[in-house]
Amino acid sequence: MRTRPTTRALQYIAVLAYLIFLGFPLLWLISSSLKSPREFASVTPSILPKHVDFSNYTDALNEQGLVRGLGNSLQISVYSTILVLIVALPVSYALARFRSRLRPLTNGWILVSQVFPVILIVIPLFMILRPLHLTNTIPGVVIVYMVWSLPFALWMLQGYVAAVPRELEEAASVDGASRLRTIVSIVMPLLRPGLIATAMFTFISAWNEFFFALVLLQDPQLKTLPLVLARFVGAEGQVQFGPLAAASVLATVPSLVFFAFLQRRLTSGLLSGAVKG
Amino acid sequence: MTATLTAPTQVKKPGKPKQNREAILLFLPALLPVLILSVYPLIRGIALGFTDARAGLHVETNFVGFDNFSKLLHNNLFWDSFRIGVIWTLSVTILQFVAALGLALLLNTDIKFRGVARTLALIPWAMPPVVVAIMWRLLLHPTNGPVNEILQNLHLTDHPINFLGNFSTALPAVIVVGIWVGMPMTTVTLLAGLQGIDRTLYEAAAVDGAGAWSQFWNITLPQLRTVIVAITSLDMIWNFNSFGLVYVLTAGGPGGKTMLPMLFAYNEAFRYGNFGMAAAMGDVMVVIIILFLFFYLRNRLRSEA
Numbered sequence: 001m002r003t004r005p006t007t008r009a010l011q012y013i014a015v016l017a018y019l020i021f022l023g024f025p026l027l028w029l030i031s032s033s034l035k036s037p038r039e040f041a042s043v044t045p046s047i048l049p050k051h052v053d054f055s056n057y058t059d060a061l062n063e064q065g066l067v068r069g070l071g072n073s074l075q076i077s078v079y080s081t082i083l084v085l086i087v088a089l090p091v092s093y094a095l096a097r098f099r100s101r102l103r104p105l106t107n108g109w110i111l112v113s114q115v116f117p118v119i120l121i122v123i124p125l126f127m128i129l130r131p132l133h134l135t136n137t138i139p140g141v142v143i144v145y146m147v148w149s150l151p152f153a154l155w156m157l158q159g160y161v162a163a164v165p166r167e168l169e170e171a172a173s174v175d176g177a178s179r180l181r182t183i184v185s186i187v188m189p190l191l192r193p194g195l196i197a198t199a200m201f202t203f204i205s206a207w208n209e210f211f212f213a214l215v216l217l218q219d220p221q222l223k224t225l226p227l228v229l230a231r232f233v234g235a236e237g238q239v240q241f242g243p244l245a246a247a248s249v250l251a252t253v254p255s256l257v258f259f260a261f262l263q264r265r266l267t268s269g270l271l272s273g274a275v276k277g
Numbered sequence: 278m279t280a281t282l283t284a285p286t287q288v289k290k291p292g293k294p295k296q297n298r299e300a301i302l303l304f305l306p307a308l309l310p311v312l313i314l315s316v317y318p319l320i321r322g323i324a325l326g327f328t329d330a331r332a333g334l335h336v337e338t339n340f341v342g343f344d345n346f347s348k349l350l351h352n353n354l355f356w357d358s359f360r361i362g363v364i365w366t367l368s369v370t371i372l373q374f375v376a377a378l379g380l381a382l383l384l385n386t387d388i389k390f391r392g393v394a395r396t397l398a399l400i401p402w403a404m405p406p407v408v409v410a411i412m413w414r415l416l417l418h419p420t421n422g423p424v425n426e427i428l429q430n431l432h433l434t435d436h437p438i439n440f441l442g443n444f445s446t447a448l449p450a451v452i453v454v455g456i457w458v459g460m461p462m463t464t465v466t467l468l469a470g471l472q473g474i475d476r477t478l479y480e481a482a483a484v485d486g487a488g489a490w491s492q493f494w495n496i497t498l499p500q501l502r503t504v505i506v507a508i509t510s511l512d513m514i515w516n517f518n519s520f521g522l523v524y525v526l527t528a529g530g531p532g533g534k535t536m537l538p539m540l541f542a543y544n545e546a547f548r549y550g551n552f553g554m555a556a557a558m559g560d561v562m563v564v565i566i567i568l569f570l571f572f573y574l575r576n577r578l579r580s581e582a
Contacts, residue, residue, distance in 0.1 A: 007489070011383060011386065011388055012388070012389075014379065014383055015383055015388060015390055015394055018379075018380050018383070018394055018397075018398075019390065019393065019394055019397060021457070022394075022397040022398055022400070022401065022457070022460070023397045024423075025412050025413065025416055025457065026397075026400060026412075028412070028415065028416055028423055029412045029415065032415055040421070045421050045422075045423055045426055047423070086306065087306050087307045087310070088307070090303035090304070090306060090307075091303060091304055091306075091307045093303060094299075094300045094303035094304055098297070098299065098300040100297050100300035100301070101297070102300060102301065102304055106304075109311070109315070109316065112319065113315060113319075114511070114514060115514055115563070115566055115567070115570075116319060116322075116559075116563060117517075117518045117538075117539060117542075117559050117562045117563065117566075118518065118520070118539075119539060119542040119543060119546065119555060119556075119558070119559045119562075120318075120319065120322035120323065120325075120556060120559035120560070120562075120563065121315070121318045121319060121322055122546075123322060123325060123330075123546055123552050123555060123556055123559075124317070124318035124319075124321035124322045124325065125314065125318045127321075127330075127552075128313070128314070128317070128318065143310060143314060144314060146310065147310050147311055147314040147315045148315070150307065150311065150315075179299060204403065207405065208404075208405035208406060208407075210405070210406060210407055210520070210521035210524075210525075211520050211521055214524075215547060225405075226405050226406075226407040226408075226521070229405075229407050229408065229411060230407050230410075230524070230525050233410070233411055233414065233525055241415060241418075244411060245411075245412075245415060248408040248411050248412060251405055251407075251408050252403070252404050252405065252408055255403035255404060255405070256400070256403055258403070259399055259400070259402070259403040
């Protein structure tokens, strides 16, 4: 069926509207980060900077708290990602391969953990971690992130495990390989794309996370990047929007790199996990 | 998973006890952290709502029954925040869905700029909520934000509007940001659903002389029903429980006009130290979510049958 010219025109108008709604905020953020302080204060702002000026970026990177926040965020995200993969791999294997009684329980837990408001969890968590001297520490936040990105990681990974042909494992066990051996040398290599995708999602969710960090980290030395950025905004009045915009762009870079990498697989891979899981 | 269900090896009885033991072994590394840091806190959190727990290291905690809940019943500020939370959740979820469905339908055609639109549609998802909030504060800034500049150039307003600071505009402004953030996930899901619809259905309908509108109404929507129910339920839960975005955008202000229930409970717990009361608020939120989902899903599923 041919699309009529008027319909076509309307479609393009609609696409244009979407592009502006979705893209303009990003364009503005990036262009703000490249404007000189003088241009920033101008009463008639222009969409693109008249002179590209990187001083906001150098200013942001000279800010002590910001660099420290970046380092803290990186550390926490990397550690919790590694932990999640170690824990999620065997569980998702068991979920996909065995029909044990733990499966409905685990799926129930995944569901419940999505429905419950975090405020209910964060108070007891705080009360558990405090006597263990784990509030206000990086390991404390790491294990909390590990547990709370686990549901999504399991949900993704078990779909990938289910896609690995069972015959390969049977062949290995006929050849006398133990279950562990089969997992390590047959399943894991085939799971590489799934493991990478899961790792990225875990990393990003830790990198972007705000609420648990806000409650668990009070020490300014330990604050993650989102906390540092949020505090900058809070200090309205003397807030410098230029460096803040630059820091915001920097904070988004890791996620953008990962998403650029994942983009093609996202529609198919993520949802195949959902359907097969 | 379908493979697991149909594989003949699963049916064999003798293999089972050994399999169970192996499964438990594989679960073991996850079990302890999940029990201590997820299952236990969940149960403890629910129970805390029935106590007078307070912040501080050596404070006595007593069981107080439904005391917190009867106090909440008369707490107008809490109900105000609840009303705001419901307005926020429903507006964001519904508008998000309509906008995302429109975009997904466009991305499913052979239109140009599809690639660009798809990439742009994903970016908000990748951004930290705190950064999204900062970005929109720049956009909506009363003196040097572009939104006010554009509105004034179009003569839609003669004075700059402080969108996030005005009583009447704060909640709508925050809702727009909520839609912007949540669109990607919804669009991607709906697009995947659209791509799964059998093309021959449309061909058959076209042969019968059905127009685009009737095809959308009689094929696309019914075929998408499961996906729509799933994603709107999830969106609803996520939106009702959202925190970081609005915390950085307005911190609940001006004058509590954007005080979502999560923000209210957070203040109660960590600003005033009333852990028990905050947990009771959380309990009320859980009950509301479950009731809502129950009725929503029951009606949806019934109309499907």
